[in-house]
Amino acid sequence: MRHHIYIVEDDPNIQDIVTAYLKKEGYDVSVADSAEQAWEQTRKASPDMWILDIMLPGMDGYELCKKIRQDSEVPIIIISAKDDEVDKILGLELGSDDYLTKPFSPRELVARVKRLFKRVDVSGTQTHPASSGELSLGELKLNTEERTVFWQGIEVEVTAKEYDMLQIFVRNHNRAFARDELLSLVWGEDYFGSDRAVDDLIKRLRKKLDGLPIETVWGYGYRLRYNEEDGK
Template identity: 70%
Template sequence: MTHQIMVVEDDPNIRDIVTAYLKKEGYDVKTAESAEKAMELTQSQSPDMWILDIMLPGIDGYEFCKQIRQTSDVPIIIISAKDEELDKILGLELGSDDYLTKPFSPRELVARVKRHLKRWDVQHRSEVDHVNEETLKAGRLTIYPKERRIFWENQEVETSTKEFELLSILTQNVNRAFSREELLTRIWGFDYFGSDRAVDDLIKRLRKKLENLPIETVWGYGYRLRSEEDDK
């Protein structure tokens, strides 16, 4: 399968060089000079990876990364002239998988692209390991792993891949407390480099989508899905 990569970069020279190197490796590459243009080009088909510049006209790379993460969990690599540690941390906390500082070696970028896409492929081939093939139920929550559908109070709820995985893990282990570090490893993988606030963000999004979902915060540790039987 040929992976499609969307490169969003307003500098035409960098855009052309990155495109040439990626196409040489056999990738299907689409390009855009702004986030707005990229959204137009991906309405009918979402890419398998995003490469985003930060300093874009209009919507900047940070905000666009955040928007992508609301609906997709494909790998995102940020490329930026900003080399401050806080900028890198912000990019990772907003959902990017990697951060590369300009000027960079195109070969290094290609190597990182290969690594992230390989991990992505392995992770999604083995998603079955995260959930049972049987229907998962916990109180008012029902999950159909094969169909990848979630129902809360008999209403279907749309979730991203990582939201689905997190909720499936918690539902399989009702009342068990998971540390943030364990959830990071099980959902993002062992080589994830970023803050455990990524887990907090997933939980926040799930609480918003599934109102009154009994996910409890275990202060200083992590989270657990409480059995609704305990409330009776």
Template identity: 65%
Template structure:
């Protein structure tokens, strides 16, 4: 499979080194020096992974990451000179999948790129034969085979993680899931970040489906209410 990788880095030396190493692996590279240019690429090309610097002129990497996560679950590897734990956590909570502190080994970056591309490919080609094709909960209907969501009779665009969250909640309506359970089931047990990522995902779902009966279970997590079940 031919992978396309976007690189967002304003330091020309680092950008050229990263581009060179990734090109040697056979990847098609789109390298830019600003988040604004990267956003144009995102809206015109389908990337399989982004390598993203945080400290950029104009729009910073955090804002770019946040925008991408509104529409896609494409892997994002953050590279940054900021090595404080709070910066790493913020980057991951805004949707980054990995974080490398400068200076870093280009070979390590290549290894991480390969690992995330493998997971991305597996997620997009996962065999759904064991799933029930249709899952219904009140006004929410999910087609698990086609990964399509409908609410109040209208199809709703969802990212992969948004759909997975809906599916987990809809399969066991009225059950209270802890944030930790949802984090492991949606992101995987190797995810490094806090359970605030769950809150952010629920917030996005509530924004897309204003009457969706996802209830907050204070101090615990969330449940999808279905009075008919």
């Protein structure tokens, strides 16, 4: 199956060059001049990867990145003339997977695209291997083949990273994980950004799975508490 990449960039020269290189590698490519145009065109069919410029007319790339991350974990690469560290960190904290500063080599961009697709499948699910079957911990059940989550008998929709975090906790319940360790396990060792991403993900899980005993280990990280005797 061919991967579909959506480029949001208002510079026609960059559009043409990047499109040509990606198509040469066998990818399907769509292009938009604005974030609004791209968002409208992908409402019914999300691409397998986004390449976003930051400085766009109207809605900027940061805002589009936030909107994408509200319901999707597909890879996002930001390309921008902004090369300050704070801009890179902001982009990564908003959910992008990589940040490339202009001017850049199209070959380097292609290499980063390939690297991300090796780590992520078509649906945006990270390709961490999992044993087949079901993982259970009290009222929490994970289907490792379908990557679905059930809490108190009700299926709960979770993102790919939320599922990965839950699987780590279930397999290692009662173990305390440092924030930077969770960042590496869920986002990958090459992730460059703040561990606030871990806090935000934990906050979402606590909201979706109300009552699940994810405990804060102050000054360190988090653990999923489970009492074998009480079954909770």
